Amino acid sequence: MKTKILSISLIALLLIGCKKGENTGADYEVAATADSVSVAATQTVEGKQFVKTAEVDMEVKDVYGATISIEKHLISLGGFVTQSRMEAQTMSENTYNISDESSMLIRKFQNHNRMQVRVPTETLGEFLDFINDKKVFLNSRIISAEDVTAxxxxxxxxxxxxxxxxxxxxxxxxxxxxxxxxxxxxxxxxxxxxxxxxxxDQLKYSTVDIYIKEPSTSVAKIPIVNTKNIDNDYKYNFFFDVKNAFVEGFYLIQQIFVFLISIWPIVLLGGLVFYFWRRRKTFQTNVEK
Structure with a gap:
């Protein structure tokens, strides 16, 4: 009899434990769903009015693809883009010669985009959920709900x-x-x-600032002309340089001649001084004899 009672008690405990496990799993699922977007993005309080804004900083697999997808979904919700600035940040750049005529430019870069969008406030939570699905890593997400009732x-x-x-x-x-x-x-x-x-307008449309970038560096291979080899082909031309040197020498002689003509008073004065100096020296020599 005691054995039967003990067996029944164990079975009851196992059933209760299983039931609790099922409830815990269900509770966790609900909590996870509720946590997918901040309450600040979806909350409504009777008698209160909120101006809602959000900032999202995250990494995505493809910046261009994510941008197009976000913009399309935004338009479907009745929102619009106020700013979108996509840039490629160059990390390094090297040129490698592959033949006498061509080279290959290897550029390592990272794409990123800074956007500002306006989304209908009632769909802010849905929009943030959509953005969240595009991430590979979330750096930060800030959601503000300012009470403007007063x-x-x-x-x-x-x-x-x-x-x-x-x-x-x-x-x-x-x-x-x-x-x-x-x-x-x-x-x-x-x-x-x-x-x-x-x-x-702020009550009707929420402002969302989005910054997305790629977690890894992309590589672009750009065929270009081998400029170094072209420079070598035209760096030195012997006969052309000799002809130019001869012409420039002739011009130099002309310039010297013109310069001497322009200072003829100085040359004449110097000649007279030299003449009288030599004559005086000759005269002194004769007197001494």
């Missing part, structure tokens, strides 16, 4: 105040002061409308 309430109160001020101004007597007050009030109203438009 800003919206203040904006409404300001609009009411300006409307009341406009009514009070209209009851004043016509004059310079009335025109000035009306102009200032209208300017404030326009500024408030402008701020409201920006805030409404």
């Amino acid at each position: 800003n919206i309430k203040l904006s409404k109160m300001e609009a009411e105040r300006q409307a009341k001020t406009s009514t009070n101004i209209s009851q004043l007597k016509t004059g310079k002061d009335k025109v000035k007050l009306d102009d200032e009030n209208m300017s404030q109203a326009n500024s408030q409308k402008y701020s409201d438009e920006i805030l409404a």
Whole structure:
């Protein structure tokens, strides 16, 4: 009897353990699904309004392919691109001669792209999930949800105040002061409308800054002309250089001759000084004899 009771107890414990294991697995699956995107991207709170932004820095297998895929999915969600700057960062560059006429330029580079996009706020979570599927490594992801509920309430109160001020101004007597007050009030109203438009746009569309790059270095093989061999072919021409040297020597003689003519007063003065010096020396020699 005791043996039967013990057996039943063991079977019950095993069944309970299996059930707990199934529940734990299900709970983990739900948690993993919920963790695929931050709550900040999808949260809605009654009576609250959020301006949502995100920054994603990750590595992808192919920058160009990932960019095209992201842009297409963005358009399908009703979003748009405000900036996309794709560049190839050169890591090294070497040229190897493979014949007298041709060479091969080996360039190692890394592609990267910096994008800024606007996506409808209600699809921000879906868009971030799509981007996440393109990664091979996620460096960072920052999601912000700024509560602007108070800003919206203040904006409404300001609009009411300006409307009341406009009514009070209209009851004043016509004059310079009335025109000035009306102009200032209208300017404030326009500024408030402008701020409201920006805030409404920020609420409707979330801004996402995306930086993607390739984890490995790519290699480009570019056929080019063997410039070194061409330089050697035209580096030295004996007969041409001899002819030029002869002509340049002739021009040099002409320049020297022209220079001597231009300084004839100095030459003449020097000649006279030399003549009188020699004559005086001769005279002194004769006197001494």
